Amino acid sequence: PTVLTVPEVALIILIGVTGSGKSSFARRLFRPTEIVSSDACRAMVADDENDQDATAAAFELVNTIVGLRLAAGRLTVVDATSVQPAARASLLAVAKAHDVLPIAVVLDLPMDDLLTRHAARTDRPFGADVVRRQHDQLRRGMKQRGGLSGEGFRGVHFLRSAAAVDAVTTVRRE
Numbered sequence: 093p094t095v096l097t098v099p100e101v102a103l104i105i106l107i108g109v110t111g112s113g114k115s116s117f118a119r120r121l122f123r124p125t126e127i128v129s130s131d132a133c134r135a136m137v138a139d140d141e142n143d144q145d146a147t148a149a150a151f152e153l154v155n156t157i158v159g160l161r162l163a164a165g166r167l168t169v170v171d172a173t174s175v176q177p178a179a180r181a182s183l184l185a186v187a188k189a190h191d192v193l194p195i196a197v198v199l200d201l202p203m204d205d206l207l208t209r210h211a212a213r214t215d216r217p218f219g220a221d222v223v224r225r226q227h228d229q230l231r232r233g234m235k236q237r238g239g240l241s242g243e244g245f246r247g248v249h250f251l252r253s254a255a256a257v258d259a260v261t262t263v264r265r266e
């Protein structure tokens with residue numbers, strides 16, 4: 093099982109399609125104030141965490157909060173899909189600007205599990221096509237030269253099943 097060593101200050105970027113379990117993972121292992129959620133930011137600017145028209149504003153807010161937290165030397169976890177290389181690049185730039193270690197945690201569950209979970213959810217109004225599209229984006233991004241390390245991540249952890257996600261523990265380095 094994965095033991096995630098968490099430095100005193102780091103930017104932990106969760107990567108996974110909708111339903112992969114990012115929010116549950118973050119809630120289990122981190123303090124609420126350490127988690128910067130794109131859905132929470134979407135709700136703050138648009139009153140609706142599913143409002144896709146608010147995506148640009150929501151991510152401006154995510155990046156702003158992340159930058160302010162890293163400037164203050166605070167451990168930060170980003171809860172957003174981050175399946176697109178461009179989304180990761182802007183977060184990596186913020187980490188670099190503050191000389192903070194960027195760590196990727198990839199929740200890469202089998203497609204069948206993702207579709208089953210998605211079908212059971214009532215809080216996500218979009219169809220299964222979104223799950224497939226995000227999954228394709230994730231796979232394509234991972235195949236780029238150098239993968240996530242090549243993008244600039246200094247720690248990369250792959251979790252390939254729900255059981256692997258649930259088994260993760262953290263050790264905090266003071």
Ligand code: CTP
Pocket residue numbers: 108109110111112113114115116117131173209213216254258
């Ligand atoms: N779930 C589960 N077992 C887990 C984790 C999650 O059955 N160990 C279920 C939850 O009950 C939830 C769904 O899977 O209904 C999605 O979990 P969530 O943590 O919300 O996934 P996210 O990746 O945060 O999804 P989104 O991107 O849509 O916010």
Ligand code: MG
Pocket residue numbers: 114115116131171
């Ligand atoms: Mg979530």
